Amino acid sequence: MPLRGATPGGTTTGEPATPWPPELHLPLADLIATRLLASLPRPRRHGTAEGGARRRQPGLDFRELRPYQAGDEVRHIDWRVTARLGRPVTRLYEEEQEQHHWLLLDLSPALYFGSGDRLKARLACELAAALLWQGARHPQTLQIHGLTPQILNQKGPPLPLLHQICRHYHAGLARAPLHGTLTEAVTLLRARLPAGARLTLIGDHQVPPDPLCQALTALAGAHPIDYWQIRDPLEAGIWGQERLPVTSQQGPGWLDAMSPSFNRRYREAAARQHALCQAWLLPLVRRLTLLDGSQSLQAQWEAS
Template sequence: MSRSGPGASGKGMATPPVTATPEHILHRLEWHVIRRLDGLLQGDYRTLFYGYGVDLADLREYQPGDDIRYIDWNVTARMDTPYVRQYTEDRELTAWFLLDLSPSMDFGTLERQKRAILIDFVATVARLLTRHGNRVGAILYGDRVRQVIPARGGRIQVLRLLHELLRQPKLPRAPFTELAQLLNSGLNTIKRRSLLFVVSDFISAPGWERPLKLLSRRHEVLAIRLWDPRERELPDVGLVVMEDAETGEQLLVDTGDRRFREAYAELAQRREVELAEAFKRAGVDPLSLSTEEDLVRAIVRFASLRKQRRKLGAAG
């Protein structure tokens, strides 16, 4: 459960308010993020997008070391032995962004809320994909699934995604975020095997793990988990009014109480462990992205981790 508290200055590249125009945001990212990524990744975006955009070529029996995400469960059930799918790569990749725009995504400092980081991340990755001839689409969730943007290519499509994201209102407090609705919409909408980015803070009512796991069986799924440092550790600033980011419930607390701060941090750490285990069970790669982290460094770090995982998989 996210709590709002005193603000703090963000670090790294400043993110303008989301009232900026789509063209302005994309131009800024092309110059200050994508150009840096080109230099650091040296065009090797396969370390980030490896294994995606593929068509089924054949089936064979499972062998030790195979990626369990490629197990064909229907064939396995019929044959009574595990079978895995083999794929040939397409020239064209289709990617989808499943985007959580629920009330807790508006937490953060004035110019570095989780929503603003979401917009920067989506625009950056969408442009990296579309400039190489790939297609991108999106499903937008607030208090319900509000919009499905069909997958298309080109810079114009990135601008359309930005336009639709910027026009999404900040929602009044709701009893619970139902992230499962977003994930189930992905299951029902996306038929062809694709690359999926689930972008959320994963502050949600229970029930989202199962559809996430089902998605990972059909698609390559990356979980982009957004968070703010104040959700993990409270500063000592005396009496503050804390507000639940989902329900609006308020509570006066004394952040000068060391035991309260320790209990808060312990609860946050427990949630980190639970989320990591949930992503592992679902078979998805998570990227933890802070509102105070430089976006370029975060993406390069993620690409490096995926490259290591690919090498380990090949060695196995």
């Protein structure tokens, strides 16, 4: 829902004050609950594992195969090789080196929009929480690009980071202009990211400007990048039988859902924007994921 006639409010504890409608609140308990999502298995994007024993063990790197010995873990038996050779063979692993995870959460005013009952910013915060829970075994750094930018480090349960996400979310409900751009936030990362660290970006669904592409290009050679973009359904197409008032840089206007020709042009423009996003970002990132801002994170998590 667009924020109309709202009054800024919020506290530093993660629980909102009172001026905002209840549906805009983001309780800390909701971010803690995403821990359950983070424990759910998610399908692989590039093929699937062939048999449970061949899946990569969390926190382990495969080293070699050797004949099974008494005391070896049964779950490490390679059943495919065992069947081929006629004798049990086990897979040996070694502990993987800790990989630092940096997460850049964009809480720009454009994220504080929703045509239904959920703001894009809220879904972005829930996604950030789920990813932080998922990486809790490794060192993590959360960088929030919002009204009061902040960088926080944590290893272990991310509860202190979740408190800060709530605080920044509620501060952003005022939709005040930010002091810097997302491009500047990404550019600063180049000197800060440890060698081999992976980077996750959560932001709005928009065609990246040239400076942002250049900043991502500078990072992509040394760091794996995952980019999550959030789009409201109204940004993909309009439906129904009504005229929606809007305001842009050109002034006030209307989205005329009753006009078939306007609907067609609107959907075509949205499709072009989506195609441009993919054309610019797919060569730069390891993974590009689009989420629907009107749907819950739970409904989209396993398929993302």
